[in-house]
Amino acid sequence: MKILYHILLIFLIGFFSSTFLFVLSPIDYDDSIVIDEPEEKPELTLSLEGENNLENPTNIVIKHTTNKQMSLTNLPSNIFTTIIYKGEEIISSDTFNLSETTITINDNDIIIDIDNDLTTTLNISQEKLNLKDGSYKIVLTSNLISNTENNSIDINVKYDSGFVYYEATNDNKLGLMGLTIYYPDIEKKAIIPVTRFITKELSLNKQVLNELQQTPKDRSLIKVVDDVNYCIYKDSYVYIDIPASNENYNSATDGPLVFSTITKAFYQMDKYLSLDYIRYTVDKARIDEYFGGIKIGSDIERKVIPKIYLGYKLDDRMYLTDIDLTDIDLNTDIQTISNKILEYYTTNVPNNYYSPFVQGLEIKNTTLNGDNLILNFNDTLLTTFEDDQNKKKFLVDSLIYTFTSLNNVKSISIQADGKPVENFIDEKDITGILTAPWFINPENI
Structure with missing residues (x-):
């Protein structure tokens, strides 16, 4: 019993002494276990008013918003950097002055907070950006925000300014001959067929060549065919001899255009004459490659290829x-x-x-x-x-x-x-069978 008594006594003394020390300790244990939350830092983010899929837009509004009051000083002259894509291709990566909002840039602070944004109106009209009709992606990146995760906005736009289209026809304009001639556009990015109505004065093959050498009426088109040594039609063949002295005919830029415009134009002769092959020579010699790398060593066969x-x-x-x-x-x-x-x-x-x-x-x-x-x-x-x-x-x-x-x-x-389909085109019935008209893109309107 004495042993149990001493053990109990020692336990009680230890318990009360430890509790007493804890209660009377000068250390404030309550404060020592409280962890302060870190102070929230102000952060800028971007937001776009309205949708980001637009057709023929003019002005858009973008806001710099913040989660906490902050001051902005020494704003750059261009708040946004603009990159424009057409498909995967970058059309422009310049910094445009698109802002329609006047912001005084000086040493004074611009104060923004949760209730007061920095609002900027940007002009992304087709005229301002000098873009052709089509669909684009415009990426606007803020020069005020360094965090790449939230410093840009993508906007998908489509510009359609309308157009005039002169439909193809079978009308040969008061009995004139219709010849379809091909010309590159002024930027040399496409080859365009136009039908010219003429009074036939030469043999058909020479008439086609003569029209290729004429300046097109539409100044957005250019001619690339000048003199040739000779042009002969015989037994479903056209024989064309090219002068080597004309360096443009064999240049990497103009050569393929010359070849395509001549070849396509002569293929259109089949409205009037049978044509199966074109044979090109250069100063009367057969050459394996010419026109900037096109193989002409064999006769060029007219083939039926599906087209769009x-x-x-x-x-x-x-x-x-x-x-x-x-x-x-x-x-x-x-x-x-x-x-x-x-x-x-x-x-x-x-x-x-x-x-x-x-x-x-x-x-x-x-x-x-x-x-x-x-x-x-x-x-x-x-x-x-x-x-x-x-x-x-x-x-x-x-x-x-x-x-x-x-x-x-x-x-x-x-x-x-x-x-x-009834009454689809004014004064034209498309309810029956439709065949391809002879004359595409009439030039003389």
């Missing part, structure tokens, strides 16, 4: 121009081929070209009836263009030329939800 006809806008006029579709398997069924062409119309349009298709317009199915291809659209066709006759004519001509470029298609019919 897209738009190319020069000033306010829209031209149809053709692009070869070399990756289409013509051994597949017509629906597969049509779907492939539709991909080009909707997703594979090259830069600076225009598709007549708009968002929501689809070809539901195609049917080949003999050599007539029936294109059955969804009902978006009936409403999407409203009363824009230029866009309607552009669409119809593009469809006709594109699908009749297929070897087994001679004509098309256009339907919407399985029914013929």
Whole structure:
């Protein structure tokens, strides 16, 4: 019992002595276990008023917002740096003075807080940015924010200033001869067909060459063909001899343009004469390569290649121009081929070209009836263009030329939800069978 008594006594003494020391200790244990939260730092972020998918925008409003009061001093002359993309290509990476908001830049602070933002109005109109019609991504990066995770805003824009389109025709203008001639645009980015109505004064092959050497009426187009040594047509052949003295004919820039404009223009002779081959010589000699690297050692055979006809806008006029579709398997069924062409119309349009298709317009199915291809659209066709006759004519001509470029298609019919489309183009009936007109992009309007 004594042992238990002493053990209990020692325990009680230890317990009360430790508690007594804790209570009377000069250390404030309550304060020692409190951890202060770090002070919140002011941070700038960007916000855009409204949507970031815009069509034909003018001004947009961007705000610098903050979570806590802060002062901004010595603002840069350009608050935003602008980069403009068309697809994956950077069109411009300059710093534009887009701001429509007047901000006094001096030594005084600009105070912003949760309730008072720094608001900037920016002009991203087509005229201000000097952009052509088309779809772009504009990336606006703030020069006030260093954190790359929140210092920029992406805006997707589409500019459409409208256009004039002169539809293809079979009317040969009071009995004149229609010759389709090809010219590069002034920037040498495309080759455009135009039909010129003339009084025939020379043999057909020499007349074609003569027209290629004339300056086009549209000053947005240029001629690249000058003198040749001779041009002869015989037995479905055209023989063209090029002077080596003209260095432009073999330059890397102009050579391919010269070759394409001559070749394409002479292929159009088949409206009047049979043409199967073009033979090029240089000062009467057969040469393996010329025109900036194009192989001409063998005769150039005229082949039937599927094409897509897209738009190319020069000033306010829209031209149809053709692009070869070399990756289409013509051994597949017509629906597969049509779907492939539709991909080009909707997703594979090259830069600076225009598709007549708009968002929501689809070809539901195609049917080949003999050599007539029936294109059955969804009902978006009936409403999407409203009363824009230029866009309607552009669409119809593009469809006709594109699908009749297929070897087994001679004509098309256009339907919407399985029914013929009535009253689509003023004073023109498209409810029946449509064949490709002879004369594309008439020059003499």
